[in-house]
Amino acid sequence: MTLLMRRDPLLRDAWGIQRDLDRLMSAFAASSPSTDLMARTDEFAVPSIDVIRRGEDLVFHAEMPGMKSEDIDISVAEGLLTVSGTRSSESTTEESDYLVRETSYGSFQRTLQLPTGLDPKSIQAEYRDGILDIVIPGAAKSTESPTVHIPVSTHTQERLDTHH
Numbered sequence: 001m002t003l004l005m006r007r008d009p010l011l012r013d014a015w016g017i018q019r020d021l022d023r024l025m026s027a028f029a030a031s032s033p034s035t036d037l038m039a040r041t042d043e044f045a046v047p048s049i050d051v052i053r054r055g056e057d058l059v060f061h062a063e064m065p066g067m068k069s070e071d072i073d074i075s076v077a078e079g080l081l082t083v084s085g086t087r088s089s090e091s092t093t094e095e096s097d098y099l100v101r102e103t104s105y106g107s108f109q110r111t112l113q114l115p116t117g118l119d120p121k122s123i124q125a126e127y128r129d130g131i132l133d134i135v136i137p138g139a140a141k142s143t144e145s146p147t148v149h150i151p152v153s154t155h156t157q158e159r160l161d162t163h164h
Contacts, residue, residue: 046108047083047132058139060112065130066103072127074134076120081134084109115139 050061062083064072072085089105114136124135 046110049083049110049112053140054135056138056141058115058136060132060134060136062110062132062134063130064127064132067127067130069127072132074123074125076114076123079114079116080111081114081123081136082109082111083132083134 047062047064052059052061067085067087075082086107087105118139122137126133
């Protein structure tokens with residue numbers, strides 16, 4: 001004897017909605033910076049970079065705590081300065097029992113546009129106490145440009161109509 005079960009389409013739709021909500025909430029939780037710090041430990045935060053004018057030089061000042069200079073690579077190609085590196089996890093012989101681990105490890109890459117006309121061989125870099133300073137001699141004077149103020153009209157639509 002075969003038992004036939006009648007499926008309730010409303011119940012089936014309710015389970016589908018529940019699955020969709022679960023998937024949506026999981027995606028939201030994964031993208032939220034305040035949730036589950038433990039899940040974010042394998043992502044390496046891209047270093048913060050300040051650009052400073054020192055006389056005629058530009059200095060890129062990057063925070064890279066816990067790295068070694070040999071783990072940092074700096075290159076220039078086609079007017080782009082690329083800083084990349086890898087921050088390796090400290091290996092310990094005994095298993096550590098982290099309660100919260102916010103330190104991130106892994107690879108990163110930052111690419112910055114350089115002013116035109118620079119000699120890449122003149123660029124200098126120094127890494128000390130978790131800070132990378134990249135000095136680009138003479139770059140500050142090539143970034144200066146006159147400020148042009150553009151007047152703002154309140155009759156934009158009329159102006160747009162006359163130009164078409």
